[in-house]
Amino acid sequence: MSQHSPxxxxxHLTQIRLEADDVASYEFRPVAGGPALPVFEAGAHIDLYLPENRVRSYSLVNDPQERHRYVVAVQREAAGRGGSAWMHRVPRVGERFTISAPKNDFPLCESARESLFICGGIGITPVVAMIRRLERIGASWRLHYAVRECSRAAYADDLAQLDNADSRVEMYFQNEDRRPDVRGIVDRAPAGTHLYCCGPRxxxxxxxxxxxxxxxxxVHFERFAAANDAAxxxxxxxxxxxxxxxxxVAPGKTILDTLLDHGxxxxxxxxxGVCGTCRVGVIDGVPDHRDDFLSADEKAGNGAIMVCCSGSLSPTLVLDL
Structure with a gap:
């Protein structure tokens, strides 16, 4: 593999920092002598290649103006497949990693009259980069940010240091019985406002x-999980x-579970079912699509399936594997 490819x-991992309870950020810089990192736009993410053929997608949180580093934040998920636990337990500063070039499925409209963000938990990560960009170009924005409790509010201190943060950032803590009235927030937004949401289902x-x-x-949104339960x-x-x-495929197992169990x-x-990494071609059979990645036309064509969450409506599903 070449040192730097599209x-x-x-x-190199150059810094690990605790941003909130169970949330750590990771700074990556080019290896010595390597070229500058590719330009990225606010809302973009990178894929991080981990051991055991695992790939994890994380939003870039640093200023898109920067080309010398990428910064991502990872929340420890006790019920996950081990990627976040591995990231919180194993990596050390100085170690070498492989990442993808940035991709953006959640772009920012920089010409909007105003940008309004509604975020929950780790959903703040792509929005931090968006706010950094809007601050740089002098554009108007507001943020509604909900977390379980103050100690879990990643990047709250950074946001509080921005000019007029008190009037532009509203925090909601579930342990204080404060939750955002999403419909009310949307209904009060003036015409021409671009609205963004990233958070739980x-x-x-x-x-x-x-x-x-x-x-x-x-209207713009990014999900952590598909709208439907996994098959x-x-x-x-x-x-x-x-x-x-x-x-x-036994009851209680997804296709992905079954494939991994069989090596x-x-x-x-x-x-x-939101990132597209596990997309597999379908040769024959009828998938039970449960993802939020494939378009309606792609689902109707039954030419591909997201094996992490989708199942089968036919007794047999022939996969291009």
Missing amino acids: ERIDV GMVDDFIAACAGRPQDE SEGGFEVVLHRDGRRIA VDVQYACSS
């Missing part, structure tokens, strides 16, 4: 419903087209 970039669902009557090119009913077989193996080499990241 797809994969070798970097319930918050994003409420946001989408509240924005139904607004121009959809002014874990089992009761069907997957056939690996390239080697002919037939593998039964099948398949990449995955979010495990929630």
Whole structure:
């Protein structure tokens, strides 16, 4: 592998910092003598390649003006597949990592009359970069930021240091019974405001419903997890087209669980059907699509499946593996 390519970039981990309870940030810089990192836009993320063929996607939180470093934040997830726990336990400053070039599925509209953000928990991470960019260009913005308690509010101190933060940042702490009125916030937003939401499923669902009557090119959201529960009913077989193996998917297991249990080499990241990393081609059969990555047309065509969360409506599903 080359040191620096359009797809994969070798970097050094240069700093680890605790940002809040169970949230740590990681700064990556180019290896010595390497070129500057690719330019990124606010809202972008990178894929981080971890051991055991794991890939995890993390939003970039630093100022998009910077090309000498990338910074991501990782929240420890006790119920996850081990990526966040590994990141909190194993990496040490000075170690070498491989990352992808930045990708952006959650872009910022810099020409908006005003930008209004509604965030929950670790959903603040892409918005921090957006706010840094809006501050740099002198654009108007407001933030509604909900967390379980003050100690879990990553980047709250950084935001509090911005000019007029008291009038532009509103915090909500669940342990104080304060939750954002998403519909009320959306309804009060002036015409021409671009609205953004990143957070847990319930918050994003409420946001989408509240924005139904607004121009959809002014509505932006990013999910942590698909809107539907993962298909874990089992009761069907997957056939690996390239080697002919037939593998039964048992009740309580996803296709991804089953493939990993049988040593099948398949990449995955979010495990929630939102990032697209685990996309696999479908040769035959009818998938039960549960993801939020494929378009409606792609789902209707049944040519691909997100194996982390989707299942099968047919007794057999032939995968391009």
